[in-house]
Structures are given as C-alpha cells and as structure tokens.
Amino acid sequence: MSEHDTHSETLGEPTRRDFLYLTTGMAGVVGAVSVAWPFIDQMRPDASTLALASIEVNVGAIEPGMSLTVKWRGKPVFIRNRTPEEVAAAASVPLSELKDPIARNANLPADAPATGADRSGGEGKENWIVMIGSCTHLGCIPLGQSGEYNGWFCPCHGSVYDTAGRIRKGPAPENLAIPNFAFKSDTVIQIG
Structure with missing residues (x-):
C-alpha cells in the first residue's frame, strides 16, 4: 500500500x-x-402580477362605435365595438395594400393573414376588436378614432392604423398586437 x-x-x-x-x-x-x-x-412574480395574468372585462354597456381601454400586464388594451361601417371598411381592404399582411393575432396561427375577420373577435363577433394599445414603432399610445382611416393615430411619429388596427402609414413596422382573449359570455371578455 x-x-x-x-x-x-x-x-x-x-x-x-x-x-x-x-x-x-x-x-x-x-x-x-x-x-x-x-x-x-424574490425573482418570482408577486401575487398582484399573477392576478393580472388574466382579466375579465364586462363589455355589456359598450354600444357600437364606443371603445374601452383597460390595463392588462401593465399595458393598455383597446376594446372597441365597431360600427357596421367600420367592419365593412376593414373587410374591403385588399391584403396587397397592407404594410403588414400578418394578423398578429395570438388566437390564430402566426402566419394568419391580416384580413378584417382575422383581426376581429371571431365568427359572429366581427364587430369586436381587442388590441394591445401600444404603437409598434416606439411603444407610444395611439389615439382612437383618429387619422386618415378613422382607426388609431400615433401623434408621436405619425403611424396611422385602420379600423382593424392594421398599420397603413408611418414608421410602425407591424399591426397592433391582439392578445389571447375569448368571450366568456355575450357581455364578458377574458383577456389572457
């Protein structure tokens, strides 16, 4: 040894x-x-953050032509009950005219086209649109029912969105994002 x-x-x-x-x-x-x-x-999210992972919004009082802005995950979310004219205007736009032809709808496949229907609340709910209200250029909050297409207009740098939240003019590269959402009933939307 x-x-x-x-x-x-x-x-x-x-x-x-x-x-x-x-x-x-x-x-x-x-x-x-x-x-x-x-x-x-200490790096885990606190209870208030986890509570905001999903919210329910009662939209029963929102008539056609009215909008509501709610806060979800620290960002504004635009909820709009569009008029029949706004729905028709969004549906009539050929995809070839769009700056961003992708729907950017978390409820659909990533390559879904940005048709008026694919940007809406779905079949039977085409009048509803739910979008994260943050300009895709630099994160400013666009003004509703403004701009050349009567959709949203970001006065900071001039991005113009149509009635379906699709970028039409200006420096923004993408359509306003649509988060995961679902109708829990005819008057309640769950976001997240």
Missing part, C-alpha cells in the same frame, strides 16, 4: 474519511441552496 492510497481504494470499503467528505459536501450544498433561495424566490 502506497502512502497516497486510502483504505477504501485498497479494500473497496468506505472509511471514516470517505464519510466525512460526503457529509461535508452535502452540508455545503444545503448551505449554498439555503443562501441562494431568498435571491431566487
């Missing part, structure tokens, strides 16, 4: 030294986790 061999290496049985190495290593791991846990735990 050389002077560097341990008892366990020569006989194959654990020694007291092996046990001490193992327990010291385990104590170090437990200590490191107990020190790190408060830092890891």
Whole structure:
C-alpha cells in the first residue's frame, strides 16, 4: 500500500474519511441552496402580477362605435365595438395594400393573414376588436378614432392604423398586437 492510497481504494470499503467528505459536501450544498433561495424566490412574480395574468372585462354597456381601454400586464388594451361601417371598411381592404399582411393575432396561427375577420373577435363577433394599445414603432399610445382611416393615430411619429388596427402609414413596422382573449359570455371578455 502506497502512502497516497486510502483504505477504501485498497479494500473497496468506505472509511471514516470517505464519510466525512460526503457529509461535508452535502452540508455545503444545503448551505449554498439555503443562501441562494431568498435571491431566487424574490425573482418570482408577486401575487398582484399573477392576478393580472388574466382579466375579465364586462363589455355589456359598450354600444357600437364606443371603445374601452383597460390595463392588462401593465399595458393598455383597446376594446372597441365597431360600427357596421367600420367592419365593412376593414373587410374591403385588399391584403396587397397592407404594410403588414400578418394578423398578429395570438388566437390564430402566426402566419394568419391580416384580413378584417382575422383581426376581429371571431365568427359572429366581427364587430369586436381587442388590441394591445401600444404603437409598434416606439411603444407610444395611439389615439382612437383618429387619422386618415378613422382607426388609431400615433401623434408621436405619425403611424396611422385602420379600423382593424392594421398599420397603413408611418414608421410602425407591424399591426397592433391582439392578445389571447375569448368571450366568456355575450357581455364578458377574458383577456389572457
């Protein structure tokens, strides 16, 4: 037996030294986790943030031509009950005229076209539009029922959106995003 061999290496049985190495290593791991846990735990979202993951909005009082802005995940969300004229105006626009031909609707496949119907609340709810109210250029909040297409207009840099929230003119690269949402009833929309 050389002077560097341990008892366990020569006989194959654990020694007291092996046990001490193992327990010291385990104590170090437990200590490191107990020190790190408060830092890891503080990175989790708090209860108020988790509560905003999904909201329900009663839209029963919103008549055609009226809008409502709610806050969801720290961003404004535009909810509009469009008039039949606004729905028809959105439906009549050929996709070839659009700056961004993608729907940007989280409820549809990523490559869905930006038709008036694919930007709306869905079949039977074409008059409803729900969009994150943040300009896709620099995040400003556009003004509703403004601009050349009577949709939304961002006065900061001149982005113009139509009645379906599709970018038509200006520096914004994409249509206003549509979050996940669903009608829980005829008068309640769940966002998120």
